[in-house]
Amino acid sequence: xxxxxxxxAAACLAAAIAAAQPxxxxxxxxxxxxxxxxxxxxxxxxxxxxxxxxxxxxGVAGNDEIARELDAAIAGREVAERPLRVQRLSPxxxxxxxxxxxxxxxxxxxAARLQLAGTQGRAVLTVTDTPGTHPPGSVINFQVVExxxxxxxxxxxxxxxxxxxxxxxxxxxxQVSAP
Amino acid sequence: xxxxxxxxxxxxxxxxPAAAAAQLPSTRQLSELSLEQLxxxxxxxxxxxxxxxxxAPATVFVLTAEDIRRSGARSLPDALRLAxxxxxxxxxxxxxxxxxxxxxxxxxxxxxxxxxGRSVYTPLFAGVFWDVQEVMLEDVxxxxxxxxxxxxLWGVNAVNGVINVITRSAARTQGTLVAADVGETHxxxxxxxxxxxxxxxxxxxxxxxxxxxxxxxxxxxxQDGAHLSQAGFRxxxxxxSGELRVSGHAYRGLIGQxxxxxxxxxxxxxxxxxxxxxxxxxxxxxxxxLATGSEVLLQAYYDRTSRTVAPTFAEDLDLFDLHFQHxxxxxxxxxxxxxxxxxxxxxxxxxGTLFAFLPARVNQSWASVFGQADAExxxxxxxxxxxxxxxxxxxxxxFLPNLRLAWAxxxxxxxxxxxxxxxxAPSRLDRxxxxxxxxxxxxxxxxxxxxxxxxxxxxxxxxxxxxxxWSATVFHAEYDHLHTQELAPSGTFVTFASLMEASTTGVEAxxxxxxxxxxxxxxxxxxxxETFRLKAGSNDAAAxxxxxxxxxxxxxxxxSLDLSDSLELDLVVRASAxxxxxxxxxxxxxxxxxxxxxxxxxEVALVARNxxxxxxxxxAVETRTELEPGxxxxxxxxxxxx
Numbered sequence: 001x002x003x004x005x006x007x008x009a010a011a012c013l014a015a016a017i018a019a020a021q022p023x024x025x026x027x028x029x030x031x032x033x034x035x036x037x038x039x040x041x042x043x044x045x046x047x048x049x050x051x052x053x054x055x056x057x058x059g060v061a062g063n064d065e066i067a068r069e070l071d072a073a074i075a076g077r078e079v080a081e082r083p084l085r086v087q088r089l090s091p092x093x094x095x096x097x098x099x100x101x102x103x104x105x106x107x108x109x110x111a112a113r114l115q116l117a118g119t120q121g122r123a124v125l126t127v128t129d130t131p132g133t134h135p136p137g138s139v140i141n142f143q144v145v146e147x148x149x150x151x152x153x154x155x156x157x158x159x160x161x162x163x164x165x166x167x168x169x170x171x172x173x174x175q176v177s178a179p
Numbered sequence: 180x181x182x183x184x185x186x187x188x189x190x191x192x193x194x195x196p197a198a199a200a201a202q203l204p205s206t207r208q209l210s211e212l213s214l215e216q217l218x219x220x221x222x223x224x225x226x227x228x229x230x231x232x233x234x235a236p237a238t239v240f241v242l243t244a245e246d247i248r249r250s251g252a253r254s255l256p257d258a259l260r261l262a263x264x265x266x267x268x269x270x271x272x273x274x275x276x277x278x279x280x281x282x283x284x285x286x287x288x289x290x291x292x293x294x295x296g297r298s299v300y301t302p303l304f305a306g307v308f309w310d311v312q313e314v315m316l317e318d319v320x321x322x323x324x325x326x327x328x329x330x331x332l333w334g335v336n337a338v339n340g341v342i343n344v345i346t347r348s349a350a351r352t353q354g355t356l357v358a359a360d361v362g363e364t365h366x367x368x369x370x371x372x373x374x375x376x377x378x379x380x381x382x383x384x385x386x387x388x389x390x391x392x393x394x395x396x397x398x399x400x401x402q403d404g405a406h407l408s409q410a411g412f413r414x415x416x417x418x419x420s421g422e423l424r425v426s427g428h429a430y431r432g433l434i435g436q437x438x439x440x441x442x443x444x445x446x447x448x449x450x451x452x453x454x455x456x457x458x459x460x461x462x463x464x465x466x467x468x469l470a471t472g473s474e475v476l477l478q479a480y481y482d483r484t485s486r487t488v489a490p491t492f493a494e495d496l497d498l499f500d501l502h503f504q505h506x507x508x509x510x511x512x513x514x515x516x517x518x519x520x521x522x523x524x525x526x527x528x529x530x531g532t533l534f535a536f537l538p539a540r541v542n543q544s545w546a547s548v549f550g551q552a553d554a555e556x557x558x559x560x561x562x563x564x565x566x567x568x569x570x571x572x573x574x575x576x577x578f579l580p581n582l583r584l585a586w587a588x589x590x591x592x593x594x595x596x597x598x599x600x601x602x603x604a605p606s607r608l609d610r611x612x613x614x615x616x617x618x619x620x621x622x623x624x625x626x627x628x629x630x631x632x633x634x635x636x637x638x639x640x641x642x643x644x645x646x647x648x649w650s651a652t653v654f655h656a657e658y659d660h661l662h663t664q665e666l667a668p669s670g671t672f673v674t675f676a677s678l679m680e681a682s683t684t685g686v687e688a689x690x691x692x693x694x695x696x697x698x699x700x701x702x703x704x705x706x707x708x709e710t711f712r713l714k715a716g717s718n719d720a721a722a723x724x725x726x727x728x729x730x731x732x733x734x735x736x737x738x739s740l741d742l743s744d745s746l747e748l749d750l751v752v753r754a755s756a757x758x759x760x761x762x763x764x765x766x767x768x769x770x771x772x773x774x775x776x777x778x779x780x781x782e783v784a785l786v787a788r789n790x791x792x793x794x795x796x797x798x799a800v801e802t803r804t805e806l807e808p809g810x811x812x813x814x815x816x817x818x819x820x821x
Binding site for chain 2: 029030032034036037041070076077146149151167170171174176
């Protein structure tokens with residue numbers, strides 16, 4: 001095959017190509033994958049669970065896409081012999097102690113801020129995806145850095161909520177703010 | 180052939196309706212990755228550049244940064260021992276034979292090795308001088324080991340496989356790293372600092388390695404002590420006009436030259452001197468995504484190496500390489516990639532009196548064009564067809580086609596088939612060696628030496644389900660024009676020639692099982708059967724014993740266990756069957772590593788190597804190193820911005 005023929009073939013291919021799938025779907029899947037991984041690296045106070053086999057509940061507010069991805073990913077998965085459950089919340093809906101992990105989408109919306117403030121002082125691992133700044137009350141905030149989904153950790157927020165974060169989690173974080 | 184190929188390309192391009200969207204990994208598959216792997220996963224382009232080989236219809240083993248760290252490996256060949264589809268054998272402290280799928284005839288010359296896109300395969304002997312490839316393993320993101328033919332995408336020399344070493348973007352090596360290790364066989368230290376610069380990121384690093392001399396099984400000292408210093412940098416900038424990467428390295432060292440010498444001449448006892456080595460290289464690459472969704476990549480590098488191997492030869496080699504690639508819609512159900520490359524070499528050799536490369540000074544060039552199309556023929560069924568034309572000064576234009584079919588019967592599984600033709604072009608060691616340096620010659624070069632040709636078939640299957648992932652490949656290849664050494668009719672001298680054929684059949688398989696979130700087990704196995712046949716006109720009866728240089732089988736088992744949040748225990752057990760030529764007993768050996776992270780940014784590790792007694796891996800018993808059990812300790816400390 002010479003260069004000219006390759007170019008002709010390239011041109012006819014270019015004409016027939018469909019639009020690429022947006023990267024957004026993959027970003028949501030990576031965030032959902034992280035949400036299934038985080039519980040293994042967090043120690044909740046014993047009082048956070050009713051019984052030794054009680055599930056770890058992952059709440060998702062304001063992001064149905066991630067909730068759907070989680071439904072598919074958690075089936076049959078256990079962390080420290082606890083099954084995982086997904087709980088959907090509307091944006092701004094009080095969590096009423098439903099959850100051990102709470103993902104709050106929607107960035108710096110008033111509803112999201114309210115929801116985060118509502119978890120303070122309770123054993124909830126709050127996770128956000130606000131670009132640029134780490135929202136108050138959020139323990140883990142996703143950041144896209146150089147084409148990768150990284151996360152920052154606020155040890156202050158973790159401490160306020162009485163959560164112990166394991167060293168492996170801190171080691172992978174992009175930034176860890178002091179308590 | 181040419182017309183058939185063009186027709187096939189147009190059928191794929193124009194004749195099929197738009198099919199389903201590109202396959203993205205599912206959340207379930209992603210959640211099988213470790214935290215570190217997730218953090219390293221590229222999310223905006225799952226295509227060729229990000230996870231280029233995860234969906235590829237090829238036998239690919241990927242070594243992650245985590246795999247390398249937890250192996251305790253301190254050199255690139257040591258890290259490559261984890262790949263079940265490679266056979267790594269150590270001759271002395273600095274020398275290794277690294278090969279895949281056998282046919283290790285006159286040297287390990289059928290693998291292409293790339294470090295961040297820069298080929299380290301030398302046109303001197305068509306292999307790799309492993310003793311100067313001191314990659315900073317702490318900054319390696321992953322190593323992709325492809326076994327099988329890769330000629331279409333990677334050119335002549337990618338006959339039995341390709342090793343792609345990919346280092347992290349400078350944005351991912353911010354802050355400072357200081358690490359050191361000390362052990363009975365080698366010691367070393369590295370320092371790296373990364374920061375933001377000019378709207379992008381950059382790192383600078385320095386590395387020093389010192390290797391202790393080893394002994395043979397009889398206790399005779401092998402003159403292989405070595406030290407090497409290296410410094411380098413990498414900068415990454417990304418903006419609206421694309422992504423720019425600039426990297427460079429410079430090194431200098433002194434490497435012991437054990438018997439029988441880098442060039443051995445039977446019956447002559449040479450006074451072997453240590454080998455001074457130095458080199459420098461600079462690579463720039465620019466990738467840009469165009470508005471149409473296509474992507475262009477332009478890469479240029481300059482690489483200078485210098486090596487004084489007294490008393491046989493001294494070489495100064497300058498290589499300049501330019502590569503262009505255009506991918507159309509890499510993530511769509513159909514894609515097309517085409518490109519062109521040009522490489523120029525300026526080789527200056529100073530010969531001794533006993534041995535010579537003639538002519539001593541040579542300028543060579545290589546030029547190539549390639550195109551490869553990929554299309555979904557039906558739900559889950561993909562076809563890839565492509566070819567490369569590459570010209571070299573010795574044998575002219577070589578044709579390197581491949582055809583691949585891949586069928587994904589379900590999410591997470593892939594069945595693939597490959598038919599390909601790959602070629603190894605002659606190197607200077609094939610054509611230009613003379614003994615002695617002036618007539619009358621005993622060895623009078625290889626004037627009739629041809630390009631080696633491999634025609635390969637491969638069938639493979641891999642599957643990822645829950646906590647288990649596995650892959651299995653069977654292959655068969657026919658080789659022609661392999662190396663022989665022919666006695667001239669006068670009976671007074673020999674020449675190198677290409678009068679041997681070979682057939683190989685083998686399997687490669689591996690599996691990884693995440694038994695619990697804290698315990699990962701993996702196993703890998705390779706088996707090979709090869710037969711060599713002399714062609715009419717050959718009188719090199721000894722050549723067929725080449726088969727005795729490759730192990731009939733090899734395996735590796737690994738266990739990675741997190742004892743607690745900060746304690747890791749890793750075990751690697753590997754084994755290889757015996758070799759016959761020269762005879763090396765089969766061996767089984769193990770490395771054990773205990774890693775402790777007292778602070779999130781400090782890692783201390785203790786590694787016990789070659790447990791279960793000493794063993795040898797390749798070479799004649801009089802000269803080869805006997806690898807002894809030994810201890811190795813290391814620490815790595817990171818601080819500053821992450």
